[in-house]
Amino acid sequence: MKIPKTHPRYISLTTRHVLEHGVKTGITSLNGLIAHGRGEAFDYLLGEKTHTFAKEAIAEAANVLLAAKHPVISVNGNTAALVAKEFIILSKLLRCPLEVNIFHTSKKREQKIKKHLLNKGAKDVFLAEKKYVIDGLLSNRRYVNGKGIYLADVVFVPLEDGDRAEALIKNGKKVITIDLNPLSRTAKTATITIIDNIVRALPLLVGEIIKQKKSKKLALQKYDNKQILKQAVAFLRKGKYGSGGPS
């Protein structure tokens, strides 16, 4: 089904199709579709736009990523389907690896995601190694790559789950995330939380990093993630919801 670009919900519908395609090609999990639906609802309540609280978090994220010694971008089944291209641009701008780390562990799906990223032009794509463990996590999800997340001082993990965000923080890493639910554990735990749709936020983050790289001085600013979350929650509660929207 071809969706006309003039359709009022063009981006939302296209995003759904991309994820459904991700499921069909074995990259995205069924649970990932449900998680995306939750995001859609919060995005709808946020008016499906990038707010000031997101823009501030994006500027700070660029700042922290550029200052990092070993930044790593963590990729899962939803982000691989939605923003592989932007991830690859980011990894080149930051000279950092991409590491596949998925919630519902599956060797087969990990390999498919890796191949998908390489096909799109990625250079370094790491997978988990049994030797390297993030403390505080159960199951296969605790394994990371020895040259990737294990070493990282800053981990960029959009659309992450709460347990993992907490474990990364407890292991001394800075966590930058993108999450549409400002009340989620991930949002509350992360060092920097970008409350926005990843499809809108990633191009802005790329632009911000290019801008900050050019200016060659890091934009020093006061940043308070709790305040950012408060603003997002306030919008959720008082926001002018549109008419219509997902039924």
Add this chain to the structure above:
Amino acid sequence: MKIPKTHPRYISLTTRHVLEHGVKTGITSLNGLIAHGRGEAFDYLLGEKTHTFAKEAIAEAANVLLAAKHPVISVNGNTAALVAKEFIILSKLLRCPLEVNIFHTSKKREQKIKKHLLNKGAKDVFLAEKKYVIDGLLSNRRYVNGKGIYLADVVFVPLEDGDRAEALIKNGKKVITIDLNPLSRTAKTATITIIDNIVRALPLLVGEIIKQKKSKKLALQKYDNKQILKQAVAFLRKGKYGSGGPS
């Protein structure tokens, strides 16, 4: 993966598994999973409980269904997976047919849903017929069954989309729906909107119908669907959201 009953999110996780199973058996669509995720987010914001505004709507729904001449229950890929058993009990209590009507039309999936309902003990399961049309809808979704929705004075269509709810109303039918988003077009358009998780609401509706049947007089009450929706939106905006929740 077996989820222990003591898990704080047991119902939510079990529901997800049932729907994923629905996808694997060809009953539920991938889009249905995304729609379910949207519902999860709203349910989370509503505190994952059945509020007074839902109970009032359930009582009125029982009332209207019992007074109907030709009530029909419309079944889609999500409701077939989640509440087939309750639908069948309802259809026996109300002596009314079940009619399969799915958003993403697929003859194969329609047949699978019909078979699933018959396997679970349903008697009459109708499918759409090309001769009978609901005005105001495009595509295959406009076709209905001549002895089912076409004739119906009251249609029970939980988890419906806005276009179809509107079209049914314009065709002179009363529409009873269940929708977790009080801001959706379906919620706003329906005659009676039960803002609740279908998994919690259906057993309550069955209980209410049995109670009202026994008392043999219909509970006359003032019912104002707009007021019900207002209460739900007010809760969404001011509600005490839990900590944690979907990430």
